[in-house]
């Protein structure tokens with residue numbers, strides 16, 4: 001079973017999201033980036049499958065800038081191979097363009113199972129698992145957990161899909177298959193920076209020349225802005241003691257003290 | 259313009275509230291674009307909902323009693339194709355995430371996700387706002403004719419529809435599929451039902467360490483409340499799934515929802531925004547939770563929880 005895990009980085013939401021001068025995009029060069037948290041879940045689930053059933057795991061990323069460390073981290077965690085798709089790319093590329101380049105690469109790369117995060121905080125124009133499934137004409141599912149290989153002798157892949165209210169369903173699918181992973185069976189493993197540095201000195205990233213961005217079905221963003229507070233909270237200023245006092249007063253006023 | 263297709267989802271065999279919202283907006287938009295509304299539903303259980311949808315026409319996919327992503331996608335694509343759909347509306351649920359992006363990509367149409375408002379545009383097709391970056395930014399986008407749009411549940415109110423006048427046409431799609439349903443799994447009800455609590459002490463990733471959950475338990479006990487949480491707390495294995503509030507967890511409407519160290523991602527808000535009183539404590543003053551909270555504070559929850567427990571104890 002050959003698994004590709006697609007990874008990308010996204011702006012770190014802990015920091016202020018600066019907008020560019022046009023008011024239609026982020027000031028991408030001024031932001032700090034972190035791996036998309038759901039891609040981390042997908043990678044963890046793939047590595048657990050490798051450990052349980054001997055799958056071969058490749059981490060694949062588009063070279064939109066500064067992504068080498070993310071790929072070295074995947075290798076340090078236990079991925080067998082790291083693939084960097086290189087071309088004229090940058091961080092402003094919409095998800096749809098990224099999906100097309102990835103789909104063109106994946107179509108002929110011989111993977112059985114494509115795993116990716118269920119969504120990313122920036123995928124305004126569609127989540128990657130569905131976009132790839134549609135472009136490649138492969139079966140796909142989102143909001144997936146509990147992936148199992150060798151669910152039967154045919155080589156089908158088992159997985160569980162989550163719905164609202166905690167309902168779920170278990171499926172079995174032929175490959176090639178694309179899964180948008182919501183959560184791994186265990187929290188993503190941690191590797192110390194020193195270990196990632198060590199891997200970056202000994203391992204190599206496989207570079208693949210990939211296609212040029214196309215402009216198919218692109219969206220026009222007219223404005224990007226911070227939510228205009230409609231009903232912003234009444235803020236209680238002060239330290240924890242003052243906030244506790246305000247809360248006590250609210251509980252009394254609302255007769256909510258047991 | 260071709261019809262506005264609304265994908266109908268069921269919840270306990272009735273139309274889901276999110277579908278009612280989509281149909282409401284579709285019926286408002288259709289006259290402005292001189293077109294009609296077509297409701298698309300899956301399986302016999304959807305027949306009554308389709309007939310009462312208030313849409314101009316409805317299509318019922320036969321043999322789709324259980325949801326299988328590949329079959330539902332084939333049916334949606336066929337309807338989009340046959341009707342030259344002018345707009346496709348889905349809720350941003352699991353089904354919407356499966357079918358939205360895939361049918362858009364396969365049919366070469368634009369896609370807009372996480373939509374919270376949708377209107378007819380001057381001189382164009384439609385315009386939408388989307389919640390991106392976990393609710394920290396809003397994107398206003400042009401929605402061209404032919405687009406597929408997924409809408410966050412609860413974005414606008416649904417109008418009641420009356421009558422059962424919508425004609426329903428049956429559609430057979432090929433039954434072979436690469437994907438098969440093995441079994442459905444009912445929710446694990448767990449030890450407590452968080453949907454019945456009057457007061458919820460709800461903790462998020464800001465709790466930082468499972469050892470700190472004790473602080474939340476003590477506070478809940480002093481308050482006569484129940485502890486609930488955001489999804490990452492469940493995924494980390496710190497609390498059972500039955501305690502999770504949000505899109506993939508429970509929808510709660512307590513008298514008081516105390517959100518401690520929860521950022522307020524759209525998936526969380528979906529499950530608690532109709533609580534009577536929401537108090538949010540989060541060290542980040544820009545956290546989107548403050549957009550829905552009635553009262554807020556930016557102090558450290560790890561300091562606040564024990565203090566509050568102590569005060570409640572003193573007050574007796």
Ligand SMILES: Cc1cc2nc3c(=O)[nH]c(=O)nc-3n(C[C@H](O)[C@H](O)[C@H](O)COP(=O)(O)OP(=O)(O)OC[C@H]3O[C@@H](n4cnc5c(N)ncnc54)[C@H](O)[C@@H]3O)c2cc1C
Nearest residue numbers: 462463464488489504505506507519520521525526541559
């Ligand atoms: C398909 C799908 C379904 C989902 N379903 C759900 C769902 O049902 N429920 C759900 O909750 N999420 C759900 N999510 C996840 C959701 O997108 C968010 O990732 C999640 O809600 C974030 O949880 P959080 O607010 O606890 O964590 P974070 O976003 O990490 O926020 C933690 C907050 O704590 C604050 N903080 C940290 N330390 C302190 C301190 N000492 N004192 C005060 N504040 C502090 C930080 O400022 C931060 O704002 C779903 C996602 C997907 C893709």
Ligand SMILES: Nc1ncnc2c1ncn2[C@@H]1O[C@H](COP(=O)(O)O)[C@@H](O)[C@H]1O
Nearest residue numbers: 145146147148151157158159160170443
């Ligand atoms: N073949 C499978 N593929 C994926 N998940 C599975 C499979 N079998 C069981 N599970 C999951 O594993 C957990 C335990 O299931 P069970 O073994 O049926 O008690 C449940 O959460 C199931 O959803």
